[in-house]
Amino acid sequence: MATQGQVITCKAAVAYEPNKPLVIEDVQVAPPQAGEVRIKILFTALCHTDAYTWSGKDPEGLFPCILGHEAAGIVESVGEGVTEVQPGDHVIPCYQAECRECKFCKSGKTNLCGKVRTATGAGVMMNDRKSRFSINGKPIYHFMGTSTFSQYTVVHDVSVAKIDPQAPLDKVCLLGCGVPTGLGAVWNTAKVEPGAIVAIFGLGTVGLAVAEGAKSAGASRIIGVDIDSKKFDVAKNFGVSEFVNPKDYDKPIQQVLVDLTDGGVDYSFECIGNVSVMRSALECCHKGWGTSVIIGVAASGQEISTRPFQLVTGRVWKGTAFGGFKSRSQVPWLVDKYMKKEIKIDEYITHNLTVGDINKAFDLMHEGGCLRCVLKMNE
Ligand SMILES: NC(=O)c1ccc[n+]([C@@H]2O[C@H](COP(=O)([O-])OP(=O)(O)OC[C@H]3O[C@@H](n4cnc5c(N)ncnc54)[C@H](O)[C@@H]3O)[C@@H](O)[C@H]2O)c1
Ligand SMILES: N[C@@H](CCC(=O)N[C@@H](CSCO)C(=O)NCC(=O)O)C(=O)O
Ligand SMILES: [Zn+2]
């Protein structure tokens, strides 16, 4: 039955309140308006940023909402004026848009895009500042411009990457967030060079993708730092060559790393979202040139600090969003790299469940053994 132009009723996991279990509901999804795309989501993974917003600590968190931003699916219909995708195209929704026209996109200096950011931060669509999701007439907010914990979602056309239809959607869904973020932090943001010494704080999916990126960039030492020693075995498969557990030392972890590396590392990456670790990550960098990249997302009200002397003496503090990748242009390229076996994806997927088990999937995420859990959206 043709669904184009019709409201679709489908299953979605709704977050009604911070930290209260998600509820699988029948949700009405309105047709896409001008410049919008309605996507049938086939697979979505969970990222720690979903848990962060669900926790109530995200200043942009709005409830009730439909979370989710690491997914893949097939275009169901498009609104007026949409030219770059059509029904049937295989796509990855991109929380970081790329319009190619705004000041940010044209700057050549950033992957951030300004076109729809105010709307996505407010949980609505740009056109009419309203949501396309409702339950019996009551609106449900969008999240990060993606809301992939729904069997159908509506996104802005500037937030859709069209990908190789041969690519397995249950795998490449991971290219919606965590894996590109880690790889890109190394390749685009830090620009790690061969022979460099790298420290990675936090060996979850993002930290392991940093390790994979650093190995491919030719780093000579890749030091993994995690308080969970169980992470160390799996991390070897992603290129981590040495392990440090801060719990094994009395002195500050930055001092441990400086002592281990004849003065400090060339590059460090914070992949946790802990502001005190962010400070350690900066201060373990080598005087004169060491660069620390913040990837982790810290809660509302948290602030970073260090002695300015750390920067005066040449250390550089940076951050990255989506690893600096331009989403619509480069996600298809990452998919092609996966198809050519040049980057890993399968190795990050430790669990597969269906959307009905989404609360269990969040429980798993908080246990040490889970990297990414992929949910099948149609049971
Ligand atoms: N900037 C971006 O674009 C972007 C994109 C994706 C994810 N993120 C953020 O990146 C962070 C990491 O995501 P993830 O999915 O890999 O998370 P994760 O929870 O799987 O991994 C975090 C790791 O840090 C370890 N850890 C916790 N506290 C620690 C400490 N004090 N010292 C050392 N290790 C510690 C944990 O044991 C775990 O292995 C999250 O904050 C997430 O929101 C940011
Ligand atoms: N609303 C949050 C923003 C958190 C944040 O920094 N998000 C990252 C992506 S995390 C993906 O897992 C990001 O890309 N930020 C850039 C942007 O949001 O435009 C908060 O305010 O804490
Ligand atoms: Zn994410």
Ligand SMILES: [Zn+2]
């Ligand atoms: Zn733009």
